[in-house]
Amino acid sequence: MDPSKRLWLSFPVSLLNLIFLVSLFGARPTFAASSISAEQSLSGDQTLTSSPGGNFVLGFFSPTRAEPRKFYIGIWYGKVSQSQKTVVWVANREAPVSDNTTSELRIAGDGNLVLLDRSGTLVWSTNATSVAANSTVAELLDSGNLVLRDGSNSSGRVLWQSIDNPTDHWLPGGKLGLNKVTGKNQRLTSWRNSEDPAPGIFSLEIDPNGASEYLILWNQSRVFWRSGTWNGQIFSLVPEMTSNYVYDFQYITTPEENYFNYSMKPNVTLISRFMMDLSGQIKQRTWVDNTGNWILFWSQPRAQCDVYMLCGPFGICNERSLPFCSCLRGFSEASPGSWNLSDFTGGCARRTPLLCPRNGTSVNGGDQDRFLRMDNIKLPDNYRLSLSAVTSAGECESSCLRNCSCTAYSYDGRCSMWFGELTNLQQLGDGGGTLYLRLAASELPNSKSSKGKIIGVAVGAAAVMLGAIALALALLWRRRRRRFKALRVVDGTLVPFRYGDLRWVTKNFSEKLGGGGFGSVFKGTMPDSTQVAVKKLEGIFQGEKQFRTEVSTIGTIQHVNLVRLRGFCSEGTRRLLVYDYMPKGSLDTVMFRDCSPVVDWGTRYQIILGTARGLAYLHEKCRDCIIHCDIKPENILLDASFLPKVADFGLAKLVGRDFSRVLTTMRGTRGYLAPEWISGVPITAKADVYSFGMMVFEIVSGRRNSDPVAEVKNWFFPTWAASRLGEGDMLGPLDPRLHGDARMEELERVWRVAFWCIQDEESCRPTMGQVVQILEGVVVVNMPPVPRSLQLFGDKPESIVFFTDGGSQVASSNMISSNSQNKSTTSTSSMD
Structure with a gap:
């Protein structure tokens, strides 16, 4: 062979040998995908992936891309979209490193798992009593638990595990409890803000005094929420947190510890998490693949504004706005950066200092501090002074002005004054009190102006008005005539309204009837005195052509038990629907308000039957099955004769069915959601059936299912009703205001x-x-089996039988038949 060819052929072999030698002596050691042993380390973009399912990933992460970046060792979900990266545990949450490429997670000489920064300084350690480094292994399990174990023997004794040291998330198998021997309280602590995993101001822990309940604390000092005690099945104030076909919950108490834990049912692939949110709420969220989002299933406290000091000093909370927190007039964010990261607890700072009397004398009247009147306010929680000797509002105001520390006062026949910071202010829709907030005079418009200005403005205005008044009257007459013609509501016709017309008939949307997840409803009056309800939609983003097509389809659906759609408006981003006005309002107003007359049994039965007919029409009689997705008393309206009409049935079609998982749970209607909502499976019409059943309990009992009842310890009403019915007591769960006046056959x-x-x-x-x-x-x-979620009875073989009046059977193919009635059956069908 030619020497040149021989050299050419040998060159690649030599190059391969060189590469092999470099990799042997100079490369970073490799390690198993789910574990780190003594000779291995992790840095940069290297990660561990849990085994065997790959549910979790461990590695360096940075909550922000802004410079200078901070890096943490964390565990996050491996099967959740990385655009929604969800970190469930952080090692060095209070000590970030500045460079992940030169920092290392490794096994130290004492056998502990440690994080070292670029200079080799110890940043974080498991601090476990361990064996020699060469026998210690850190492994990420598929449960999301990072364990440090002794690898020197087959038993693999666990020396430390992350699940015993939670941060803000509570994973299945983890304990939340108190070690009575060491005094350690395993608690969840929120992040400081959305980009800082350092411990925040809110935490969840078990009662350190030994009671079987959980507490949410502000600054680990002020308790503002309690779960209620464990009664063997649920925490009395959290009926949602009960064992079901997805979870098993249990509370354990021993001489050494009290704790609560939960586990997933076998074969359940649902991704669900509990977390102590930086909003001050404990939340359960579920991942839904087809939406690519985490869906809120429940939260406590239920009302965001019930969180203590959520908006900080001089901040005010409003459930009807986003964000919930804002600053009082005359104040601005104390830390705008924190507010932008959803941390409002720093509150607000006064823009203009107050002027106070000096040496007992008043300052110039024009510069004197003044007061801003604020109505429908939940008054501040912090210390106030009540002055019984003050007998008028003017005297109360003067008393506050004379004291430099007085920041607000209220007078309701008695004078109350607040000093220093104002906390836990809340804007209510109605009710509450009137607060007078002290501000510098420059923060409020001056009520005094010169006579010259007043006269000049008055003369000029009069001249303009006299010149325009005749023209205005003529134009108004012509406009009203055109508008009357355009706004006539014709039976059987779906009217396309202009936004200006609807604003006119509702008097600029001044009379609000109610609101919900999709927007607010306002009362309107047409020129021919026809009353309508106008709903301003929120979150509807279809194009105008698509919206008109969808609405036209819904407009053709008519049934005596469905609220009739009269017209719509689609202009730019504005979307409005016009319905018949229902004078009795919604079912919840009639059933649950103390001031409402008691609804008799016959009317209740007709409401239940009429609602069922309306839903049956939507499910079975329309060209396409329409699933409502949000059945609850607020969406059942009543006409003047108490005829029920299902409302908002078209919104599921307009928005898409995934909306309900977000809006209804966020708006406080989670008690009506079927269990399959949290499993991520496609929703069928049976979800409406479940919601209807929950609503029936409330109609019969006259109370909310989750309202506390003094005489019943386990106050989740369906659970209590099941126990009473199991004892043969048909009337016990009936609304006591009916005094047993109900037809037993119907009941x-x-x-x-x-x-x-x-x-x-x-x-x-x-x-x-x-x-x-x-x-x-x-x-x-016949009477059905008690659902497992009610936690009263174990699984029993139960059955259902359908009988027609003529004696022949009409049985569902999904149900087992039995002879529990006094009539006979002619055929049976088995359940798969």
Whole structure:
């Protein structure tokens, strides 16, 4: 062979040998995908992936891309979109490193897992009593638990684990509790803000005094929420937190410790998490793949503004605005950067200093501090002084002005004054008190102006007005005539309204009837005196053509138990719907307000039956099945004769069905959500059936399902009702205001319908068409099994039988038949 060719062929072999030698002596050691041992380390973009399912990932992360960047060692979900990276545990949450490429996570000489910065300085350690380094292994498990174990023997004794040292997340298998021997309280502590995982101001922990309840604390000193005590099945104030087909919950107490933990049911692939949010709420969220988002399932405290000091000093909380916190007039954010990162606890600072009397004398009247009147305010929580000797509002104001420390006062027949910072202010829709906030005079418009200015303005205004008044009257007459013609509501016709017209008929949206997840509803009066309800939609982003097409489809759906759509408006980003006005309002107003007259049994039964007919029409009689997705008393309206009409049924079609998982849970209607909402499976019409069943309980009992009842310790109403019915007491759960005045045959039908509708498995629930037949007496059913979620009885083989008046059976293919009634059946069908 030619020597030159021989040299050419040998060159690649020599190059490969060189590469091999470099990799052997100069490269960073490799390590197993889910663990770190003594000779290995992790830095830069290297990660561990949990085994065997890859549910979790451990590595360096930075909560922000802004410079200078800060890096932390954390654990996050591996199967959640990285655009929604969700960190569940942070090692060095109070000590970030500045460079992840030169920092290392490794096993130290004492066997502990440690984080070293670029200079080799110890940043974080597991601080476990360990064995020699060459036998210690750190492994990330598929449960999200990072364990440090002794690898020198087959037992692999656990020396330390992250699940015993939680940060803000509580993962399945983890404990939240108190070690009575060491005094250690395993608590969840919120992040400081959305870009800083350092411990924040809010924490969740078990009662250190030994009571079987959990507390949320502000600054680890002020308790502002309690779970209620554990009764063996649920925490009394958190009925949502109960074992079901997804979770098993248990509270454990021993001489050494008290703790609560939970686990996922076998074969459940749902990704769900509990966290102490920086909003001051404990939240449960569920990942839904087809939306690519975390969905809020429940939160406590339920009202965001119930969180103590959420908005800080001189901040005010408003449930009807986003963000919830804002500064009082005359104040601005004390730390704008923190507010931009959703940390409002620093509160607000006064823009203009107050002027105070000096040496007992008043300052110049024009510069004297003044007061801003604020109505419908939840008054501050901090210290106030009540002056019984002050007998007028003017005297109360003067008393506050004379004291430099007085920042606000209120007078309701008695004078109250506040000093220093004002905390926990809340803007209410109605109710509350009137607060007078002290501000520098320059922060408020001066009520005094010169006579010359007043005269000049008056003369000029008069001249302009006299010149325009005749023209205005003529134009108004012509406009009203055109508008009357345009706004006539014609039966059977869907009217396209202009936004200006709807603003006119609602008097600039001045009379609000209510509101919900989709927007607010206002009362309007057409020129022919027809009353309508106008709904301003929020979060509807379809193009105008698509919106008009969808609305036209909904406008053709008419049923006596559905609220009729009269017209719509689609201009730019404005979307409004016009409905018939319902004079009795919504069902929740009639049923739950103390001032409302008691609704008799016959009316309640007709409301239940009419609502069922409306839903059956949506599910079974329309060209396409329409799933409402948000059945609750607020969405059932009543006309003058108490005829029920299902409202907002078109919004599921307009917005898409995934909206309800977000809006209804965020707006406080989670008690009506079927269990499948949290499992990520496609939603069927049976989700409406479940919600209907929960609402039936409330109609019959006259109370909210989750309202506390003094005489009942376990006050989740369906659970209590099941126990009473199990004892044969049909009247016990009935609204006591009815004094037992109900037809027993109808009451029995209603109880059976309600319990069948809330079965955990959707295949076990009847259709709404079957519900109508049961309520009408055409079909008879036996008492169903108690749902597992109610936690009263164990699993028992139960069954359902349908009987027609003629004796023939109409049975669902999903249900087992039995001979529990005094009529016979002709055929049976088995459940898969």
